[in-house]
Amino acid sequence: MKIIAIIQARMGSMRLPGKVxxxxxxxxxxxxxxxxxxxxxxxxxxVVATTVAAKDEAIVAACExxxxxxxRGPEEDVLERYLGAAEQFDAxxxxxxxxDCPLIDPELVDEVVRCLVEGHADYAxxxxxxxxxxxxxxEAFSTEALRKAWEIVEQPHQREHVTPLFYERPDLFRLxxxxxxxxxxxxxxxxxxxxDLRLIRAMYSHFGNDDDFGWxxxxxxxxxxxxxxxxNAHVAQKAVREDAQALNA
Numbered sequence: 001m002k003i004i005a006i007i008q009a010r011m012g013s014m015r016l017p018g019k020v021x022x023x024x025x026x027x028x029x030x031x032x033x034x035x036x037x038x039x040x041x042x043x044x045x046x047v048v049a050t051t052v053a054a055k056d057e058a059i060v061a062a063c064e065x066x067x068x069x070x071x072r073g074p075e076e077d078v079l080e081r082y083l084g085a086a087e088q089f090d091a092x093x094x095x096x097x098x099x100d101c102p103l104i105d106p107e108l109v110d111e112v113v114r115c116l117v118e119g120h121a122d123y124a125x126x127x128x129x130x131x132x133x134x135x136x137x138x139e140a141f142s143t144e145a146l147r148k149a150w151e152i153v154e155q156p157h158q159r160e161h162v163t164p165l166f167y168e169r170p171d172l173f174r175l176x177x178x179x180x181x182x183x184x185x186x187x188x189x190x191x192x193x194x195x196d197l198r199l200i201r202a203m204y205s206h207f208g209n210d211d212d213f214g215w216x217x218x219x220x221x222x223x224x225x226x227x228x229x230x231x232n233a234h235v236a237q238k239a240v241r242e243d244a245q246a247l248n249a
Contacts, residue, residue: 002091006048006071006086006097007030007034007048007098008096009050010050026209033104047085049082079159080159094142105136124175134185134189136189193235196232
């Protein structure tokens with residue numbers, strides 16, 4: 001089975017425009033995400049799905065520099081963008097990653113993929129019963145299920161956020177979930193505001209701006225230095241339906 005990771009990325013962002021190409025320890029955020037996902041053993045290829053908007057030429061140029069293939073599709077219909085990328089790169093299954101997750105862990109990506117394949121599921125993730133910090137999110141689904149979702153989708157938020165139809169229609173899709181032994185969901189490691197960036201930069205700095213540390217090591221840092229949690233503890237996560245113009249990345 002050919003499994004590819006599709007990282008969605010765009011320059012537009014309601015709260016932190018251009019965040020995916022901001023500096024993170026000497027490398028753009030997107031480079032960190034791509035590099036970490038590439039280390040997942042269950043992934044055959046990593047590609048970036050950006051938009052046809054002129055401002056996203058910068059994403060295309062960044063992908064060329066990183067040696068990663070890029071697909072361009074609709075800005076707001078991210079479901080169609082994902083299906084187009086999956087079909088262009090002949091994926092049988094897809095792992096959805098957002099480019100605002102520069103602490104994404106390849107070990108957890110692999111775990112979600114194995115959950116999908118071994119459980120014969122249409123969709124698997126580590127977010128439906130969240131136990132990991134926000135920012136370690138991985139969702140895997142078959143291209144067949146993605147195509148089915150594209151054919152029957154009705155609501156705008158289902159197009160903008162790609163996967164809601166899967167878990168909103170459990171009568172149509174076989175679902176599987178990955179959970180950890182302990183609940184660390186209070187931690188916020190996703191990039192959506194300047195304070196999120198402050199925390200993530202502090203985390204990278206602790207590891208000498210290398211990106212080969214895993215999520216357990218990051219948890220150990222948070223527990224050793226509890227003041228880090230306060231940097232972005234006040235940031236509220238946008239709900240899927242909150243803003244019809246706000247995509248995940």
